[in-house]
Amino acid sequence: xxxxxxxxxxxxxxxxxxxxxxxxxxxxxxxxxxxxxxxxxxxxxxxxxxxxxxxxxxxxxxxxxxxxxxxxxxxxxxxxxxxxxxxxxxxxxxxxxxxxxxxxxxxxxxxxxxxxxxxxxxxxxxxxxxxxxxxxxxxxxxxxxxxxxxxxxxxxxxxxxxxxxxxxxxxxxxxxxxxxxxxxxxxxxxxxxxxxxxxxxxxxxxx
Numbered sequence: 793x794x795x796x797x798x799x800x801x802x803x804x805x806x807x808x809x810x811x812x813x814x815x816x817x818x819x820x821x822x823x824x825x826x827x828x829x830x831x832x833x834x835x836x837x838x839x840x841x842x843x844x845x846x847x848x849x850x851x852x853x854x855x856x857x858x859x860x861x862x863x864x865x866x867x868x869x870x871x872x873x874x875x876x877x878x879x880x881x882x883x884x885x886x887x888x889x890x891x892x893x894x895x896x897x898x899x900x901x902x903x904x905x906x907x908x909x910x911x912x913x914x915x916x917x918x919x920x921x922x923x924x925x926x927x928x929x930x931x932x933x934x935x936x937x938x939x940x941x942x943x944x945x946x947x948x949x950x951x952x953x954x955x956x957x958x959x960x961x962x963x964x965x966x967x968x969x970x971x972x973x974x975x976x977x978x979x980x981x982x983x984x985x986x987x988x989x990x991x992x993x994x995x996x997x998x999x
Contacts, residue, residue, distance in 0.1 A: 793926050796889070798835040798882040799907040800918075802828055809837075809881050811975035815856045816967045819974060822849050826881055835882040835907050846874035853977070860966055862984030866895055866977075895980055896988045916942040920949050932956055961994035 802808055810823035825840040839845075853870055857863045869891045878884040886905070893899045904926060911921040919941065923931050930952040933941065938955060946953050960972050963983050971978075979987045 793928065794901055794903045795922050795926070796882075796886055796903060796905045798886070798905055799833045799911075800915075802826075802832055802834045802837045802881075804828055804830075808834055808885070812973070813852065813856055813975055814965060814967055814971050814978055815852075819971055820852070822852060822975070824849075824881060824884065835880060837881045839878050839881055839884065841877055846876075850874045857966070857977070857981045860981035863981050865984055866980050869895065870977075892976055892980070896976075897985070898988065915940055916945050920946060920951060923951050924949070930954060957995075957998045959994050959998060961990045963990050 809826050810821050812819045813822055823845075825843040825845055827838045827840050850870060853867070869888075873884070873888060873891070878887075890899070890903075893901070904922075906918075906922060909922065909925050911918045911925075919931060923929075929950065931946065932954050934956055935958070937953075941953070943953055961979075962970055962972075963979060965971065965978065965982055976987075979990065983990050
C-alpha cells in the first residue's frame with residue numbers, strides 16, 4: 793500500500809512542486825508556481841495559475857521529448873493534465889502520480905491519503921499511526937528517514953522498518969551523456985513499457 797503524505801508542511805524549493813527534465817543544453821527545472829504562505833501544509837498550498845505554467849510545461853516536453861522512442865505512448869497523460877486548471881498542488885501531484893503508477897504498471901497497489909486519516913502530528917507517531925490504520929506490519933523508509941524517525945518506537949509498536957537502498961538505473965537517453973536523477977517522465981519516454989524492469993534490474997538484491 794502507498795500513502796500520499798499530503799498534510800505535512802510544504803517545503804519551498806524542493807520536489808513537491810518541481811522536477812528536472814533533460815534538454816539538449818543539459819537538465820532544466822519544470823516548476824509549478826505556487827502561492828505559498830508559511831507554515832501551510834502541502835494540501836493547503838494553492839497553485840498560481842496566472843503564470844500560465846501549463847502551456848510552458850507541455851511545450852518543454854514536446855520540445856525535448858517528441859523524438860524519444862515512447863513519447864507518443866505517454867503524451868496524452870500530460871496533454872490531459874495540462875489542459876485542466878488545478879487549484880491545489882497536492883491534487884495535481886496525486887493526479888499525475890496515479891497516471892504514472894498506471895504507466896509503470898504498479899497501479900494495482902492500493903493507496904490512501906493521509907489527510908483522510910486520523911493521525912498524530914509528531915513525525916514518528918504519524919508514520920506509526922498510518923501503518924496501524926492500514927494494517928501494515930512493515931514500513932519502507934527512504935534512506936534519510938533514519939535522521940528523523942525513532943526506530944525504537946516502531947519496534948515497540950511491532951512494526952518493522954526497511955531502509956530503502958535505491959540505486960539509480962542507467963538507460964538510453966536523448967542528448968548525449970547520461971543524466972541521473974531526472975523526472976520519471978524521462979525514463980518513460982525513453983524506455984516505455986520496460987521502465988519498471990529497468991528500475992528493478994538496477995536494484996536486484998537490494999532492499
